[in-house]
Amino acid sequence: MIKFITCAFFIVFNLKAQSNLPDVTLANLEGKKISLAKDFSEQDKLYVLSFWATWCTPCINELDEINDLQNDWKKEVNFEVLAISIDDSRTQKRVKPLTSGKEWDFTILLDSNQDLKRALSIVNVPYTIVVKNNKIVHVQNGYVPGNELELLKKLKLLI
Numbered sequence: 001m002i003k004f005i006t007c008a009f010f011i012v013f014n015l016k017a018q019s020n021l022p023d024v025t026l027a028n029l030e031g032k033k034i035s036l037a038k039d040f041s042e043q044d045k046l047y048v049l050s051f052w053a054t055w056c057t058p059c060i061n062e063l064d065e066i067n068d069l070q071n072d073w074k075k076e077v078n079f080e081v082l083a084i085s086i087d088d089s090r091t092q093k094r095v096k097p098l099t100s101g102k103e104w105d106f107t108i109l110l111d112s113n114q115d116l117k118r119a120l121s122i123v124n125v126p127y128t129i130v131v132k133n134n135k136i137v138h139v140q141n142g143y144v145p146g147n148e149l150e151l152l153k154k155l156k157l158l159i
Contacts, residue, residue, distance in 0.1 A: 021131050022119040026084065026109040029096050034109060036082075036116070037134055044133065046079035046155055050106075051117065051127040053087050054094040059126040060102075062143040067104045069148060077155045081106040086117050086125060132158055 023037035040047050050066070052059030063083055070081060083106040085095045092112050099108050111117055120129070128151065130138035138154050140147065 019135055021129075021134050021136060022116065024111075024116040024119060026111055026116060029099070029108050029110070034107075040080070040082065040131075041134055044078070044159075046077060046137075046158055047131040048079055048081045048151070048155075049084055049129040049131060050081060051084050051086055051111075051122055051125045051129075053085060053125055054091050054098050055087075056125050058143040060098075061145070062126050062128070062148065063104060063106070064102065065145070065148040066151070067102070067106065069152070070105065073152055073155070077152075077159055079155055082109055083107070084109045084111050084116065086111050086114055086122075088112060088114070130154065130158065 021036055023035060025033050025035050028034055048066070050059075050063060052063060054060075066081060073079070083099070083104060085092070085108065087095055087110070089112060092110060095108065095110065099106075124141065126141075126143045128140040128143075129136055130151075137158055140151065
């Protein structure tokens with residue numbers, strides 16, 4: 001029983017600790033430094049942070065689906081997608097060619113030191129976070145086809 005209570009405490013504490021988006025600075029594909037908390041803080045706008053990597057097929061599939069659907073979604077919901085690559089220095093050189101070839105209409109950011117990934121205690125990608133007013137309001141771990149439709153339903157509930 002004590003183990004259960006201790007485990008529950010840490011889970012609740014971790015969820016509470018992660019309710020605010022950490023103010024981390026990341027680079028875009030051109031090398032410009034971007035502050036998440038300052039540059040993506042429009043009042044009541046939803047920000048979908050999709051953590052991905054060039055070697056992660058489910059990540060790329062998810063971003064392809066969101067890219068194909070986002071223009072229709074934007075007719076109903078005020079949101080912006082930030083595709084945050086966690087590729088390290090060995091694979092980071094693949095990010096720009098891959099995203100250029102895909103013609104994704106997202107803001108692409110690089111978390112090459114994985115500072116944001118660590119700050120949010122993300123273990124595996126794909127990992128999607130929805131932020132509103134700098135507060136984390138939804139988390140989705142993993143991807144299977146159809147998850148993008150569940151994401152749209154959640155976005156509609158959050159407006």
